[in-house]
Amino acid sequence: MKYIAYCRKSTDEKDKQVLSIDQQLAELTEFAKREKLEIVNFVVEAKTAKTPGREKFAEVLKLIERGVAHGILSWHPDRLARNSIDGGKIIYLLDIGKLHDLKFPTFWFDNTPQGKFMLNIAFGQSKYYVDNLSENVVRGMRYKVKNGIWPVRAPLGYFNEPKLRTIEVNHEKEKIVKKAFQLFAEGNKSFTDISNFLHKNGVARRNGKPVKLEFAKRMLSNRFYVGIMKYAGEYYEGKHKTFITRELFDKAQKEIGKILKPKQGKHNFAFCGLIKCRECGASITGEIHKKYYERTDRTADYIYYRCTKKIKPCSQKPITKDYLEEQIRLIAKSVSLPLEWEKEWQGLLSEDEKLESVSIDQNIGRLELELQQLDEKLNKLLDGYLEGVIESETYKTKKNELFEEKVKVQEDISRIKSEGSSWLEPFKEFTDSAFSVSKIARAKNTSQDLGNLAKTVGSNFFLENRLLSPTFSDFQKGL
Structure with a gap:
């Protein structure tokens, strides 16, 4: 009987117990000599079997259907399939007689009802391993992000600390990112300008070219830099150190809005719209x-x-x-106001500033109470979700709404602490x-x-x- 030898190892496979491609080839060759099996073709593939669609595996099945060979030789059933569709194709070819035999150095198979039953179990175990591994990875990532730790690759200006498993500031890149925000917030800067600035300061693609404009835009609009993480559609508060102020970030967002705003025409007429x-x-x-x-x-x-x-x-x-x-x-x-009034008006404004400072503490106290109430709502919402009373999508939507409210209240508190009255400064400017x-x-x-x-x-x-x-x-x- 003629056999096709199939070797596979995914590039993202972390299991060190799985042999390399070269090791599998050597083991299968030795096994074939020992068992006196005729191998007509060696097929090698470096692709995951978690999902269907492997080109080389499909070629093997076509060769079997055409009668080029009637048996498949592989290291273990999990090399052939880790999903139900590919596993089902193997079983089906055995059922219709196109595939006569399977040989594995690490697994016994006999083309009998009992043998196919055991093979099905092996395929099922392989799928369970993949599903369980994926679920554990997702669970681990969600646990990290809920505890304020970014679970994936850190954005520019930060680095992943492998020992502590935290996100830390890269002090060299921090200065570059901060300067990029400052330049952009000044106005009259495009995403191309920021991309070129990053390139001049050593931030480039792998091929040495400037980063794409989308990268510059994504960096300038990433709320991670002000302590807010968005993961899987949900917002979380990060525990990482921030080096971009809320004021600077907001200025950058205004400039992004100007760039993305539809252009009115080629010529910018100064008095249009007035x-x-x-x-x-x-x-x-x-x-x-x-x-x-x-x-x-x-x-x-x-x-x-x-x-x-x-x-x-x-x-x-x-x-x-x-x-x-x-x-x-x-x-x-x-x-215009007469200049001789200026001194008197400045005195009146100083008195207003003193009166306003008295009410600032009261406003902050009110907002802090509102912040506490929002935290209570978020906790109750989480309890309802964990108890199964609230559906996943409803929980996610409502959580994001409450989180946005919380961020706004925090911003108001920060603004009042730094600016005081919201009307006095514009009045002074006027x-x-x-x-x-x-x-x-x-x-x-x-x-x-x-x-x-x-x-x-x-x-x-x-x-x-x-x-x-x-x-x-x-x-x-x-x-």
Whole structure:
């Protein structure tokens, strides 16, 4: 009888008792000589048998079906199959008579009902071993992450400590990651810029090329750097040391949002989105007009702003960018605060700061109580899940919701401790701007600077007959 010798060892197989490919080949060759078996082909495969789809194993079965050989020689049944489908194929070929015999140096087989029964048990044991191993690995990972320890490969800036089995800060890479966050948070930086920065500082792919843009984006948006781990769709609090502040991380997220926000067009018109047409209520948009000068043989670009006329017919005519800028400067000057008031206002703000500091402790106490209540809810939710009252998906969804609330409360506590009142600082910034707005309006700013100034000065602007008029916010009216 002719046999096909099949050797397999998965590259991710950790069992040291399983022989290497070379060892299996040697053992099978010696076994065949001893048992006087004719081997027509040696098939070698380095792939897991946990799931169906092994190409070389499929070739062996095809050779058996075609009658090239009628027997298979392998080290052990678990080399042939560790899943029910492949095991079932072997049994089926025995049942229909295409496969006459199986030989194993480590396992007895006889093509009888009893022999096939024992083979089925061997395949079942192999599958049980794989399933149990996988379940133990998953259980171990979940145990680690629930205890605040990241169970897989550490992100850039950290390393896996093998002895303590913890995640520790890589102080060399920490500086690079922190600087990358700082550069990105400053604004006007792309994922390409960050990828190139990492590359210049020794962080690259295996082939030496810069990391992919998705890697840079994933790093900058990874909440692991602020102590929050997401594993298998659930959030957990990490015990690892963090080196990125919440403030820096939030700034980076805002910049990511700007990059991912759909672009409005090729040209960034400074005053788009600020002004509406008073006649019809439609938005004012910008456009470029080209003009050719025959005498000098040149073309010049001029920016005009006009009504989009998307709501109804409108008779308003375009206005030049320069004339629009001139009117914005005049409006800015008209709402600026006299500099002689500055000292008195600063004194009033100092008094408000003292009053606000009294209530900060009360606010923190209230939030800490809310934090305690959320922890109690999370514990009750876990109890319900463990008792089987709550389904897995419901538990996961509700847990993530409560965890997000908890993170928000923690952020509020941190913000109040570091910033105090949430309104006082913006108010101070506004008064500082109001005192200096006259200087800004007189300076030779760019259109973009004036556009930002216009957002501070008025909540809405209306254009009619090429004349600009603001509608000031209630806060500014109160001044």
